Amino acid sequence: MVQINLPQNSKIKKGKYYKDQTGSKNIRKVNVYRWDPSTGENPSIDTYEVDMDNCPSKILDVLNKIKNEIDSSLAYRRSCAHGVCGSCAMNMDGKNGLACTRPHAEIKGDINIYPLPHLKVLKDLIGDLSVLYKQYESIEPWLKNSKKDDGIENLQTRKDREKLDGLYECIMCACCSTSCPSYWWNGEKYLGPAVLLQAYRWIIDSRDEDRKERLQKVADELKLYRCHTIMNCTNACPKGLNPAKAIAEIKKMLVTSKY
Numbered sequence: 706m707v708q709i710n711l712p713q714n715s716k717i718k719k720g721k722y723y724k725d726q727t728g729s730k731n732i733r734k735v736n737v738y739r740w741d742p743s744t745g746e747n748p749s750i751d752t753y754e755v756d757m758d759n760c761p762s763k764i765l766d767v768l769n770k771i772k773n774e775i776d777s778s779l780a781y782r783r784s785c786a787h788g789v790c791g792s793c794a795m796n797m798d799g800k801n802g803l804a805c806t807r808p809h810a811e812i813k814g815d816i817n818i819y820p821l822p823h824l825k826v827l828k829d830l831i832g833d834l835s836v837l838y839k840q841y842e843s844i845e846p847w848l849k850n851s852k853k854d855d856g857i858e859n860l861q862t863r864k865d866r867e868k869l870d871g872l873y874e875c876i877m878c879a880c881c882s883t884s885c886p887s888y889w890w891n892g893e894k895y896l897g898p899a900v901l902l903q904a905y906r907w908i909i910d911s912r913d914e915d916r917k918e919r920l921q922k923v924a925d926e927l928k929l930y931r932c933h934t935i936m937n938c939t940n941a942c943p944k945g946l947n948p949a950k951a952i953a954e955i956k957k958m959l960v961t962s963k964y
């Protein structure tokens with residue numbers, strides 16, 4: 706049997722332990738992945754004892770409390786704190802999600818927090834999304850039509866508008882793509898569920914005149930057909946969207962030539 710070992714410099718070590726200083730009787734242990742490229746050291750898991758009596762309900766609140774009161778060196782992304790911007794996506798208790806919408810009460814025992822899986826890490830909980838953004842750019846996520854800009858709205862029927870439901874809500878948080886085994890192994894070539902859902906969003910927009918070209922562009926063994934309908938993506942989406950279905954719809958359109 707082949708044994709695959711992590712390179713020495715990827716092995717995660719036990720990190721620092723931050724004992725509670727408040728004397729609170731309501732403490733939870735929070736284990737957080739730490740890595741600082743400027744030190745040349747291996748990644749580690751730091752453990753923080755957090756006073757939960759004075760902590761609001763979401764995982765992001767726990768991280769903010771750690772950063773503001775215990776260890777200001779902790780790095781993570783966040784902005785809206787309302788599940789809208791997608792920047793606080795991370796892996797909590799083994800599941801990808803948005804830290805600002807995930808209640809810590811849902812997690813039993815210690816709270817374990819890691820960056821999104823299978824991304825290069827820039828620092829601590831911040832994953833490198835540059836490949837995903839390049840892929841997003843490649844599908845040209847904007848309306849393409851020949852209508853002159855005459856200041857009049859570009860209308861569509863109610864029925865056509867409804868086709869965008871379940872797609873336009875995507876916030877490009879990458880929870881789906883980073884939970885997809887096909888994307889883990891072929892992330893440079895396979896577009897992955899987030900980008901393919903976005904591609905489909907433009908493919909079925911009745912106002913867009915580039916449907917055929919858009920379909921031809923993604924109809925590729927690697928870009929599209931690496932999806933094996935395992936459904937991890939749909940299970941991971943914190944907005945309740947169904948990227949696997951969007952991918953299946955693209956495949957169906959290509960097979961039936963209904964475009």
Ligand code: SF4
Nearest residue numbers: 885932933935936938
């Ligand atoms: S359904 Fe496709 S995109 Fe979703 S996790 Fe599975 S392989 Fe990835």
Ligand code: SF4
Nearest residue numbers: 875876878879881942
């Ligand atoms: S489909 Fe869901 S999980 Fe994927 S990027 Fe969009 S909002 Fe995030």
Ligand code: FES
Nearest residue numbers: 784786791793805
């Ligand atoms: S901070 Fe914007 S989605 Fe969480």
